[in-house]
Amino acid sequence: MARFNKRVAMVTGAASGIGKEIALRFAAEGGIPVIADLNLDAAQATANEIKSKHGDAFAVSMDVTDEAQVEKGVADTVAKYGKIDILVSNAGIQIVHPFVDFPYSDWKKLLAIHLDGAFLTTKACLKHMYAAKYGRVIYMGSVHSKEASKLKAPYVTAKHGLIGLAKVLAKEGAEYNVTANVVCPGFVRTPLVEKQIPEQAQQLGITEEQVIKNVMLKETVDGEFTTTDDVADAVLFFAAATNNVMTGQSLVVSHGWFMQ
Incomplete structure (x- = not known):
């Protein structure tokens, strides 16, 4: 049996880059990826690519900072498939400036996408995961969840924050068989x-x-x-966990940039 046989996995920011690779890999192993992206046309193109390979996929338009859009995307997914098993909170952006003149508007925008987005998508999925007594939540962190670089004040702050969010969910979700982990690419x-x-x-x-x-x-x-395939390997590792043994953890995938 395929590792993700009919498991429904919502992946945000999945129309391109790391998110798309994760969606393709889920589909290749029998899962049903939900391609949630700001760009609905690109999301649909990714879903069509998966369907052309005899898989199933569903595209939804989603601004992860918009609570109504997030709730609708999750509700539409549950209406179509009856469940939502896995969430990969991957949507993100990068803005670089020296701290001393970092525009406050850019600070707020970046934190909203990375942190508010993770919170809103998780919250929307959780009620369905709790009811099903099953859920796997994976946040896309970064080596910047552990380290810092110049010019990236809000990005480093947000990526550190995701580790805290995962730890809270790991404790709250355990009784419902819901795990939470962070993948931290270089x-x-x-x-x-x-x-x-x-x-x-x-x-x-x-x-x-x-x-x-x-x-x-x-x-x-x-x-x-690091490659998109490397990152997908780590995401699928956490997503395939059969119990709570791997929860509240962060896994660095970085060619040794950060070691712990």
Whole structure:
């Protein structure tokens, strides 16, 4: 039997990048990914790609900072499939500025997407998970859940916050067979990271190649980027857990950038 036979997994920010890879992998192992994304056309394209490979998938439009949209996306999913087994809270953005002149509006926007989004999507899914006595919640953290980098005050703050959120849910959800864990990737060459390379080069006054070698990958053991496949491996590991033994944990996937 496939590892995720008919399990319904909502993945936010799943129209591209890490989220899309996670959705494709769930489908390949018998799961039904719900592609929740701001860009409904792109979400539908990902769902169609999965269906073309004889899988099932469902696309929903979702701004994770909008409670009404989140509740509707979850309700539509439950109306279609009768349940929601897994949540992967993956939607995120990056904005870089020195702390001293970081615009407050950008601070609020980034925290809203990463933290409010995780809270709202989890809350919407939990009532269904609790009723079913089954749920697997995985938050997309970062090495920045453990470490800090210059120019990333709200991102580092938000990613640290997700670990606290997971720990609370791990304790509250245990009696309902709901686990909560955090996957913490290093730098992955997604559009989010590609955008940062020239931005950091400009902010730090160095070349793009120096940003990659001396900033992003400096602390890795082999100078290699983490891949979307690496991250999906870790997410599916937590999602497949059969009991509460793995809950409240954070797993770093970073070529040794952060060791614990």
